[in-house]
Amino acid sequence: HARTLDERGGFSEFNALAVDGSGNVYAAGWQTRDRTYSYGPGVDAAGSAGSRNAVVVSYDSDLNAQWATTTTEGDVSSEFYAIAVDNQGTIYAAGYKRGNDMLAFAEEVTVAGSFAGASYGDENVLLVAYNTNGAAKTARTTEAGSGDTVFSGVAASSTDAIAVGRQRGTITFAYGDDLEAAGSAPAWPNAVIVRY
Numbered sequence: 656h657a658r659t660l661d662e663r664g665g666f667s668e669f670n671a672l673a674v675d676g677s678g679n680v681y682a683a684g685w686q687t688r689d690r691t692y693s694y695g696p697g698v699d700a701a702g703s704a705g706s707r708n709a710v711v712v713s714y715d716s717d718l719n720a721q722w723a724t725t726t727t728e729g730d731v732s733s734e735f736y737a738i739a740v741d742n743q744g745t746i747y748a749a750g751y752k753r754g755n756d757m758l759a760f761a762e763e764v765t766v767a768g769s770f771a772g773a774s775y776g777d778e779n780v781l782l783v784a785y786n787t788n789g790a791a792k793t794a795r796t797t798e799a800g801s802g803d804t805v806f807s808g809v810a811a812s813s814t815d816a817i818a819v820g821r822q823r824g825t826i827t828f829a830y831g832d833d834l835e836a837a838g839s840a841p842a843w844p845n846a847v848i849v850r851y
Contacts, residue, residue, distance in 0.1 A: 656718040678716035683735035688792035695720025709733040722789040727760035741811035746785040751778040761792035800828030
């Protein structure tokens with residue numbers, strides 16, 4: 656089987672995938688602009704940002720699209736680089752959001768980030784958890800620290816999500832729940848791993 660978009664509103668890309676115990680496939684990446692993309696009959700997603708919007712699409716084992724979800728509010732770029740699913744069916748997508756303006760994945764699921772910056776690479780880590788129907792449950796980003804941070808990988812255990820990536824310089828970054836890390840190299844990047 657092979658699938659692509661039925662209809663697009665701009666550019667799109669998948670960067671990662673995961674498969675659950677029932678054979679469902681979850682693809683994560685991004686789509687551009689606040690236009691509607693169709694990933695299959697009745698499976699549409701329209702992001703909120705005029706640039707890149709992080710997106711997750713669920714397929715069954717025959718690669719028929721089941722649902723698609725992306726940002727619902729906010730005009731800052733975001734992308735997913737990694738995805739994992741735990742044995743309870745929670746799906747974790749990891750990547751970045753740009754700047755410290757609010758970005759929403761559902762009405763009560765929003766993030767801002769600690770780094771505002773003023774250039775193209777002003778990134779805050781992003782980790783969003785979804786249920787098996789594609790509804791966003793939680794979203795996380797940096798809560799303190801001034802510099803670029805990106806998650807490029809994620810794994811899920813029965814109780815936790817573990818994300819890996821990079822952070823800039825010797826600044827202390829707070830990832831929430833008293834999770835802090837300071838790099839030893841003054842220049843970008845320093846490897847980072849966070850267990851939530």
